[in-house]
Amino acid sequence: MSAGPPQQPFHGLIVEVQQESSEAKRRQLPRYAASLWLMLDCPVTLLCICPDVTTAAFFAKPIPTDLPGYVAQVVVLGPDDVPAISDAAEVAPHPEVAVLSVLVHQERKVAEAFVRGLQLMPNEYAPQYYEYAYDMASxxxxxTLEELMASSTWLVSSPFAREHFGRGKSEGRAEGEAEALLVMLDARGLQVPDSTREVIxxxxxTGxxxxxxxxxxxxxKVEDLFD
Structure with a gap:
């Protein structure tokens, strides 16, 4: 994702939710950052959200690469960096922090407060924060979120609203992912046939x-994309 006008972004952001320590995954992160930097031509931040202290410490270490002088540094948010919000009254005024709290702490009381708190927010915003949390959660x-939503009287929990909101969200996200992929391939100078563009x-x-x-x-080469 990026901040600023689509044609002239001023900062790129890569967000990863890491459930466990993985050296292979850790060494891939600088590649992601370099690719986004080439595509956007602006500074890029790597952000890892980790649900436990050990994983957070693992990804917080500088990541050396084979490119001389390029050492990647990840910004990490772990249990010590995000408060566990278990009071619904705190969710509405701080929904961004509440989403991170659900991702990092993964406690039922935090999820319960999150769902109750969303009901205190305007309907045009609350579903988006729920989707953010759900998409990135373990x-x-x-x-847990599905169970709480199923027993909730909140509008989004109705079958009609969940089906149609989810469908629109999914279609819009897929379209954005496809566009980002094509931009990345073009930025790397790879020739993309029309047939491949149609497939993408x-x-x-979205997965x-x-x-x-x-x-x-x-x-x-583009032929390796689908292998």
Whole structure:
């Protein structure tokens, strides 16, 4: 993602939720940053959200690379950096922090306060914060959120609202991911045939598009994108 006008962003941001320490994943992060920097031509920040102290400390260490002079530094948010918000009254005035609290602490009381607090917010904003939290949460945290939403009387919990809001959100996100992938391939100077562009533009699987974006950072030819 980026901040500023789409044609002239002034800062790029890569957000990763890391559930465990992985050296392979850690060494991929500088590649992501370099690719986004090439694509946007502006400063890029790597942000890792970690649910436990050990994982947070692991990703906070500087990451050396094979490129001389390039050492990546990740900004880490772990349990020691984000308060555990268990009071619904604190969610509405600080929804961004509440989302991070759900991701980092993964406690039921935090999820309960989050869902109750969203009901105190304007309906045009609350669903978006719920989707942010749900999209980045662990499987266990997602199950908790789904359970709480199923028993909630909040508008978004109705089958109609959940189906149609979720569909629009998914379609919009897939379109944005596809556009970002094509921009990255073009920025790396890779020739993209029209048939490949059609496949990318027509893909609605956001998970697959994210995999292709990560692969696009390291491939040497477009043919390798779908391997």
């Amino acid at each position: 499987r266990a945290a997602r199950r 533009a027509g893909c609605t699987d 697959m598009l994210e995999k292709w974006i990560r692969r696009a950072a390291v491939i040497d």
